[in-house]
Amino acid sequence: MSKTMRRLNSRIPRRRVLLDTNIWNYFALHSAAKALRTAAELGGVSVVVAPSTLYEALRVSSTEERAAIAKLITDPSWTRLMPEAYYESQELMAEVRRCHPEWLAKKGNRQFTQMLRHD
16 A cells, blocks of 8 residues: 555545454354454554454354354454443533533543543
């Protein structure tokens, strides 16, 4: 890819792809992690993983299959989404800010919150 194309591509937001658990199972059981990674790079997409996908995959009864799927889903190449509870709490906080800003602490200690967010 030329320098110009790379520069243009860096300005375009990447599409995000959220795969179903069945798709993760297929790729894991066929040892196709490299193929998935390559396809995502060539397609200019970011593969995102929801925590619930991993939880569902961990219910597979076969130890070998479960380990292969978990290894693939937790690969650092993918973008990990925050848990659904995080997004729900953000909605709640937005409403509190809008309706009752007096309920919020003036100067909160965000160190612990930031540590949890970036674990």
